[in-house]
Amino acid sequence: MEGVVVRGAQxxxxxxxxxxxxxxxxxxAIPADGVYAGWLHAQGEAMPAAISVGTNPQFDGTERTVEAYAIDRVGLDLYGLHVAVDFLSFVRGQAKFDTLEALLEQMAEDVKRCKELVAAAEKP
Known part of the structure; x- marks a missing residue:
């Protein structure tokens, strides 16, 4: 899928x-809600990504969003740029966690798994 990077809740x-x-x-066309491994294409580069599709139930969200975390990238400023997101593999469904710490632990595991899946795949 493609679109412009906009400001979210940050x-x-x-x-x-x-x-x-x-x-x-x-x-x-957007995949079902959940976490996916894939790539974020921006500025001519395909970056390994952990991608979240859904309403952010941890924060009682209602709007469905697509958010891509460029793994191991620091300081990216993509606001206003047209980007593409390639979905490689479903990692897990959306969930609401008992604590913020539990969410952060799961996010770290998700990123680790996404990194492994992308490393094993052929770059698009």
Whole structure:
């Protein structure tokens, strides 16, 4: 899927996993809610990514979003840029955790798993 990076709630940045929130146009085909391994394509580069699709139930979200965390990248400023997201593999469904610490532990595991899956795959 493709779209422009827009400002979100900026929770990912505060949690140590800054994401590119990709604006989705009506009628865009988007996978089911969950966490995926894949790539974020920006500025001519395909970056390994952990991708979240859904409503952010941990924070009682209602709007469905697509957010891509460029794994091991620091200081990316993609606001306003047109990017593409390639989905490689489903990692897990969305969930609401009992504590923020439990969410952060799961996010770290998700990123580790996504990194492994992308490393084993052929780059698009």
């Amino acid at each position: 929770r990912g940045r505060d949690l140590g996993f800054p994401t590119a929130n990709v604006e989705t146009l009506p009628h865009t």
